[in-house]
């Protein structure tokens with residue numbers, strides 16, 4: 001008998017539809033229901049017994065913290081079921097990396113959890129969703145994927161949900177990991193080359209089944225001629241932390257430093273990340289005296305992933321020391 005894989009559908013381009021086959025970029029996301037997605041790829045039956053569930057039908061730029069919590073709790077509930085060997089989540093690609101990292105940090109399971117999307121709607125010429133879906137189910141049904149955390153399968157590559165980021169839009173080779181993919185999936189077989197070393201899933205101190213709400217954490221973007229307006233406004237709106245999407249090494253403009261010190265004194269956590277797309281790397285006390293200012297360095301996590309980790313950390317009352325430790329461990 002084939003392994004049983006649950007397919008949780010949330011929308012995105014993989015469920016998108018355009019007016020003509022030439023519409024590879026102009027189309028509506030989140031149109032096709034999960035049963036049709038499954039029926040559209042009969043080859044799935046050769047890999048697994050796939051059951052579908054429509055969790056949401058949205059474009060992923062509209063994902064909220066509520067969506068993360070709802071999806072996470074559903075994944076955790078399914079993961080303890082004996083009749084589920086793996087879980088696939090179809091998702092819009094825009095914030096797929098955020099959801100993947102959130103689940104990677106907070107769902108305590110060894111079972112494969114695989115996120116997948118597409119860059120072209122199923123109605124387009126050379127649509128990529130069908131093969132991406134088959135590949136994702138292949139990995140989710142594969143015992144060799146167990147214990148590797150939450151995975152993202154796109155464009156024949158298997159990535160860890162921690163590292164992967166959407167680096168390119170329009171192209172089908174949209175997702176890259178700064179430290180490289182974990183493996184490839186080709187013609188129904190997974191090929192592994194590395195495994196994640198950071199804490200995740202069963203080794204994580206975060207547990208989705210215990211989290212009821214997530215605190216507000218915002219991201220402010222560094223650039224030439226930047227001011228401190230956004231940082232202050234986020235804090236005034238209730239942000240418990242502000243992620244600084246800093247230039248270069250997470251550097252902070254001289255004119256912004258006083259506001260960030262003031263916000264920290266008021267209790268807002270300040271996390272220095274980097275806006276560089278090829279893989280930022282922020283080192284504590286390089287560029288800015290983090291020890292003196294009590295700021296946190298995001299290490300290699302991009303701003304949007306830094307937001308996810310910070311929300312989970314603050315949901316269980318982390319102080320700045322704990323938060324910094326978590327940035328090094330996860």
Ligand SMILES: NC(=O)CC[C@H](N)C(=O)O
Nearest residue numbers: 012013059060092093094
């Ligand atoms: N390629 C995509 O999935 C992008 C579609 C849409 N913006 C989303 O993220 O859901």
